[in-house]
Amino acid sequence: MALIDMGRSSGHSSSLTNTIRALVNAATVAVADWNDTRRTRHILSQLTAHELDDIGLSRGDIDALTRVRHF
Template sequence: MAIMTNRPIGAGFGASRVLADLVGRIAAWNDARVTRKSLSALTDRELDDLGLVRGDIDDIARGTFTRD
């Protein structure tokens, strides 16, 4: 008899876990790179319209941006 479950299968241990972690880190790095590139392409006026300055771009890409 087959059993169906909605639980996701974890990455497990060993090489598969290391590979899953590596892929996740590469995806996060790429997301930050794309965000940084897109925001850097905006003019200072466009950034100001968004309430940002150039110095905020790296924080936004890292996900550490907070409004004071």
């Protein structure tokens, strides 16, 4: 008679699970970063030139600050 332990997972499935978790986590972080950048651009674009000058920025700086960098 054979005994099969269904409670244990093989190292392969555990590795796959960890890989999937890492990919989901990376995607979540990327979406959160994108949203933060989007919100920052929107908020800064609502400021007047005088308000931007008060914080040491100009209209042209908004694009530079929120530019998406691809590696």
